Amino acid sequence: MSTSVKVSIVGAGSAQFSLGLVKDLCLTESLSGSHVCFMDLSQERLAMVHRLAVRYADEMGTQLSFESTTDRSVALQDADFVINTAYVKGHDHEWAMRDIAAKHGYYYDGVQLGEYYQLQLILDIAQEMEETCPDAWLIQSANPVFNCCTLASRETSIKICGLCHGHNGYRKIAETIGINPDRVTWQAPGFNHNIWLTHFLYEGEDAYPLIDEWIETKAEEYWRAHVAHRTHDCQMSRAAVNQYRMYGLFPVGDTYRRVGAGPTVGCTVHRGEWWLHTDFETKRYWFGEPFGGPDTVKGRRWFDQQLQEHIAEMTAVANDPKARLAEVFGADRTSEQTVPIIDGLINDNQGQYEVNVPNRGTIEGIPDDVVVEVPAVVSKKGIQPIHVGALPPKLMLEALLPHWLDMERNLLAFETGDRSILLWNSLDSHQTKSYDQAMGVMEELMAMDGHEEMNGHFKWPSNW
Amino acid sequence: MSTSVKVSIVGAGSAQFSLGLVKDLCLTESLSGSHVCFMDLSQERLAMVHRLAVRYADEMGTQLSFESTTDRSVALQDADFVINTAYVKGHDHEWAMRDIAAKHGYYYDGVQLGEYYQLQLILDIAQEMEETCPDAWLIQSANPVFNCCTLASRETSIKICGLCHGHNGYRKIAETIGINPDRVTWQAPGFNHNIWLTHFLYEGEDAYPLIDEWIETKAEEYWRAHVAHRTHDCQMSRAAVNQYRMYGLFPVGDTYRRVGAGPTVGCTVHRGEWWLHTDFETKRYWFGEPFGGPDTVKGRRWFDQQLQEHIAEMTAVANDPKARLAEVFGADRTSEQTVPIIDGLINDNQGQYEVNVPNRGTIEGIPDDVVVEVPAVVSKKGIQPIHVGALPPKLMLEALLPHWLDMERNLLAFETGDRSILLWNSLDSHQTKSYDQAMGVMEELMAMDGHEEMNGHFKWPSNW
Numbered sequence A, B: 001m002s003t004s005v006k007v008s009i010v011g012a013g014s015a016q017f018s019l020g021l022v023k024d025l026c027l028t029e030s031l032s033g034s035h036v037c038f039m040d041l042s043q044e045r046l047a048m049v050h051r052l053a054v055r056y057a058d059e060m061g062t063q064l065s066f067e068s069t070t071d072r073s074v075a076l077q078d079a080d081f082v083i084n085t086a087y088v089k090g091h092d093h094e095w096a097m098r099d100i101a102a103k104h105g106y107y108y109d110g111v112q113l114g115e116y117y118q119l120q121l122i123l124d125i126a127q128e129m130e131e132t133c134p135d136a137w138l139i140q141s142a143n144p145v146f147n148c149c150t151l152a153s154r155e156t157s158i159k160i161c162g163l164c165h166g167h168n169g170y171r172k173i174a175e176t177i178g179i180n181p182d183r184v185t186w187q188a189p190g191f192n193h194n195i196w197l198t199h200f201l202y203e204g205e206d207a208y209p210l211i212d213e214w215i216e217t218k219a220e221e222y223w224r225a226h227v228a229h230r231t232h233d234c235q236m237s238r239a240a241v242n243q244y245r246m247y248g249l250f251p252v253g254d255t256y257r258r259v260g261a262g263p264t265v266g267c268t269v270h271r272g273e274w275w276l277h278t279d280f281e282t283k284r285y286w287f288g289e290p291f292g293g294p295d296t297v298k299g300r301r302w303f304d305q306q307l308q309e310h311i312a313e314m315t316a317v318a319n320d321p322k323a324r325l326a327e328v329f330g331a332d333r334t335s336e337q338t339v340p341i342i343d344g345l346i347n348d349n350q351g352q353y354e355v356n357v358p359n360r361g362t363i364e365g366i367p368d369d370v371v372v373e374v375p376a377v378v379s380k381k382g383i384q385p386i387h388v389g390a391l392p393p394k395l396m397l398e399a400l401l402p403h404w405l406d407m408e409r410n411l412l413a414f415e416t417g418d419r420s421i422l423l424w425n426s427l428d429s430h431q432t433k434s435y436d437q438a439m440g441v442m443e444e445l446m447a448m449d450g451h452e453e454m455n456g457h458f459k460w461p462s463n464w
Helices: A015-026 A043-059 A072-076 A090-103 A115-132 A145-155 A166-177 A208-217 A219-225 A238-247 A253-257 A280-287 A297-319 A325-329 A338-347 A393-416 A419-428 A435-446 A452-457 B015-026 B043-059 B072-076 B090-103 B115-132 B145-155 B166-177 B208-217 B219-225 B238-247 B280-287 B297-319 B325-329 B338-347 B393-416 B419-428 B435-446 B452-457
Strands: A006-010 A035-039 A065-069 A081-084 A137-140 A159-162 A184-187 A194-197 A199-202 A250-252 A259-264 A267-270 A351-358 A371-379 A382-385 B006-010 B035-039 B065-069 B081-084 B137-140 B159-162 B184-187 B194-197 B199-202 B250-252 B259-264 B267-270 B351-358 B371-379 B382-385
Touching: A006 A015, A006 A072, A015 A035, A015 A043, A015 A297, A015 A338, A035 A043, A035 A072, A043 A065, A043 A297, A043 A325, A065 A072, A072 A115, A081 A115, A090 A297, A090 A435, A115 A137, A115 A145, A115 A393, A115 A452, A137 A145, A137 A338, A145 A159, A145 A351, A145 A371, A145 A393, A159 A371, A159 A382, A166 A184, A166 A194, A166 A199, A166 A208, A166 A250, A166 A253, A194 A253, A194 A393, A199 A208, A208 A219, A208 A238, A219 A238, A238 A250, A238 A253, A238 A280, A238 A393, A238 B419, A250 A253, A259 A393, A338 A351, A338 A371, A338 A382, A351 A382, A393 A419, A393 B393, A393 B419, A419 A435, A419 B238, A419 B393, B006 B015, B006 B072, B015 B035, B015 B043, B015 B297, B015 B338, B035 B043, B035 B072, B043 B065, B043 B297, B043 B325, B065 B072, B072 B115, B081 B115, B090 B297, B090 B435, B115 B137, B115 B145, B115 B393, B115 B452, B137 B145, B137 B338, B145 B159, B145 B351, B145 B371, B145 B393, B159 B371, B159 B382, B166 B184, B166 B194, B166 B199, B166 B208, B166 B250, B194 B393, B199 B208, B208 B219, B208 B238, B219 B238, B238 B250, B238 B280, B238 B393, B259 B393, B338 B351, B338 B371, B338 B382, B351 B382, B393 B419, B419 B435
Parallel strands: A006 A035, A006 A081, A035 A065, A081 A137, A137 A159, B006 B035, B006 B081, B035 B065, B081 B137, B137 B159
Antiparallel strands: A159 A351, A184 A199, A194 A250, A259 A267, A351 A371, A371 A382, B159 B351, B184 B199, B194 B250, B259 B267, B351 B371, B371 B382
16 A cells, blocks of 8 residues: 655754655655655755755655745645644754853753744644644644643644654663663653653563662663763663652653743743753763763753754755765664654554653543653554553652643743743742842843744733 | 530640630530530640630630540540641741751741641541541641641541631731721632632622722832731732732732742741742841741741740739639630531531632632632531632642642652652752752751651652
């Protein structure tokens, strides 16, 4: 069975994401003949991605077709899948926000998304899809997945699925403690960036005792000797073990990056385990050398530099007519779930994936309309979450429910435009030391160039 | 109709509480012939209270009878009402805890209850009542009412009602803005020490605009000139107005004293609006001169001194056979709800009161088994909460649900004996600046004289 679909990528200027998707499509026979629409506001990045995609597909001898546009309505027209990977405000703006926050006494390690703009974008896309392609799936890869997917699934009738790759951290756990990841059965439910290993079986036997043994006999040595070659290499850090001790289950992937509110809804900070994130020295201790995790100044600089190098490399490849793209990009599938899920939904090639969809009873004690990250069976019947049931009470009360409230406050602020909620969020940051500091940083972030729309949206309540 | 009942007071050594109750009983004809049992561990205080009660009842010419005991089982035997007003650890112990916390860098303004001991006491009483007097009501006046009542109503089949007087703050609001409190209709639901004015009508018209007008035209002058003559005189403070602006509803009574977890479950700190409670100077600004509210060192010293003076005065009165107690204590009913509620339950003298009982749908979005503070109709049919429905989302997400999670964590820690939850609570305090600080203060508080039982109860989980 083979079916062709139209897949549109919003924010397609990210070469890594777009070409990974093209590669997976090329390697999926059953989606042969599909059409990919790249949409981005940057003409230049778009042109590069388009050329690379065409050449790669050509080299691989596939029947994919491509188009590029800066007009979202063109991308959404007749789309079967809309993939949103756009980061509206971008990395330079993030640095400017970080500088302002630092001036007000914040150590801003946090993932600083322009959350207001991210929320507005997914809502715009989903609402436009209701008019243009009401039966299409919206696949959300851009952060914050938890907040964005919950908002859009509440506010529109569009089918939404958030995707992330953090859950693959279970493989790193297995590798580090010396077992074959391919023989592991696992489950890690929760919210995006807040997932916990409820099941970890090696050849059918509980492998948690092997984690405990590793912690007892090998962890100290690992922490002393380990040097990360990428910023996200924290799966077996002291931080992860601290979380495991605290909550009783091992965290998976970016669970240490759980964010709450910062000085504005445009700016989020580490909320989970604030004590792991107070300053660079502390982060190096908990997350390891040399970066102290991805969310330090050093880690972010390195990340930005890698990004620039990657763009330069892609540009060079695009400009070199002799380059063999199959060599540059390889010819193996990525570990991304997007294309296999599309294949499952369209061609009934059933599989199990880790998805972000409305809870509807999957995890006990979480409202039905909150998007959870859970295992699901994907087939032509749709995305059907596998029932998880109750999680340990300590985990619920310390890690999941506070994060749920953070999300709800951010969405309430966004939906009502009530500035006092932003102030409350700013005060709620563990880094805030006084009322005036919270007010000061919030107002200065609001007054930044590029925040005009957000600043206008949020008003003080009438009794202020 | 007149019915005699047995009312037992646990922690009856508090002369103010016990004699207030005796006075109200004396003035309630329909409870004539009732029997009051005073129970306390302090023989001396018990003897004084007993003598004063007998003489007062005698002067008033009532048929009440009295007994005293240090044996709780005697008090519970055949009781119709058990009133728990005991503060297990007492004020001296509280100062010792405060000193330790201060040494670790905490400004400990919080109401420092030995919460573990308070929880253990209500559970012991309620479980003993299941054996001894299963149909009796347990009336909880001792703090923390929210946590204690939720625990005991979940764990036992005893009918429980928590009572507080904070809701009378609506009268202070009315008086201050210049309207007659007797012509006000009001409603202030929530959790104990976390209640909010949903309705405030003066002669049938919404009186919130009068509050707004007072804030706009008179508040600054009031804050400049006002000097509190008692520590709790904060109903119209800057703090209350800040809360009103933040949440959209005016706080009532001790709502600024909303507490969460501190360095141990034996020690609670201000959680709601931490920014109002950072240090003495800040508290004087927000809560007014000279005390900065009840929970400052100055305020607590004054409170303790008043308590000592009151005991000395009562002792002098008790030792003076010529003293006319009706003159000392007056012959008007107090504003306490206990005796009117007993009268309603026993004699069907129906009334509306502010009670703390399991939610069971009264406030939307709060689990059924969480004790809420709500208006209720009290009659022979029982204590029947009046349906409140939905509260504003902002209030739920910022003031009520975080407090709910605090309570649940404290109860989970108590019930499981999991020391890691105490550490999490300690880390969650906004005053905590590092992991080591949280651990240090917790362990030193645990190791205090008098905390042996608690220290033994809380153990690290097996994977620690």
